[in-house]
Amino acid sequence: MQSTLTEKKFEEVLKEGIENALSIKGIKNINTAKTIELGNGLIEFYLKEIGQFLYPFSEDDIEEGICDSSKDCGIDFIYNTDEEWIIFQSKYKGYSNTVTHDEIAGFFNIHSHLRDEEYIKKHGNKRLKELVQDYKSEHNVQYIFLTNSKVSDKNKEDFNKLQKEYENKYDNVTYELKGFSDIKIDYKSVISNSETISEEVTINIETLKDTFTDTFTQSYFDLSSVIDKNNKYKSILCTIKGTTLRNLWEQHRARLFNYNIRGFLGDNAQ
Secondary structure (H helix, E strand, O other), X not given: OEOOOOHHHHHHHHHHHHHHHHHHOOOOOHHHOOHHHHHHHHHHHHHHHXXXXXXXXXXXXXXXXXXXXXXXXXXXXXXXXXXXXXXXXXXXXOOOOOOOHHHHHHHHOHHHHHHOHHHHHHHOOHHHHHHHOOOOOOOEEEEXXXXXXXXXXXXXXXXXXXXXXXXXXXXXXXXXXXXXXXXXXXXXHHHHHHOOOOOOOOOOOOEEEEOOOOEEEEOOOOOOOOOOOOOOOOOOOOOOOHHHHHHHHHHHHHHHHOOOOOOOOOOOEO
């Protein structure tokens, strides 16, 4: 029987996730970390442990799109395709603190800054300039405000008012507020999806050309030597194209690896 993910338990999960993210950067003590460092740990935990299973970006995209540092113009992470953009801002708040009206208002100002090439040129850091250089005003943008704090009714009121204003002003932008409870819901959603395992994964076999006979043949896997009549596990080592692997990931996500003993095993039994 699996234990329920209580609020207290998720606080521990979130704290441990942020600590792990910071330790990779050489910050060993979360209690002495700077606020900007804690915000960085929060965004990295969410993107890597939750976000990549709910949004179209991969772990490589996360590494590429992180820009949480000084002069980031309030943008902590960017992912974009040709016409679709996802932009995160994270705010780490200490115990019992919540986000302020000014912080919420500042989040909504990001879009006007993004549309202002001269503003980015003057105030943005080098990494941010590289990430937004292909942005066009006609592109669709999804903005997500991420915070570990518990969102108050006043926060929601402020956010919803500005959301309505800006989404009416710009018909190609959307805004979302994710507080502690929302992050917890997303985390539970990922766990739930991870518990199911893809029973069948289809890998398309490439057609090969025989240059001597100028004919095409189907390449194949010969599994006759590894199939075990007693159903014992065997391993097959092969190479496939990176695009094929990415397509498999987009189709199956975390379920693709759930037979791996290091994959997610669920909550500890009580």
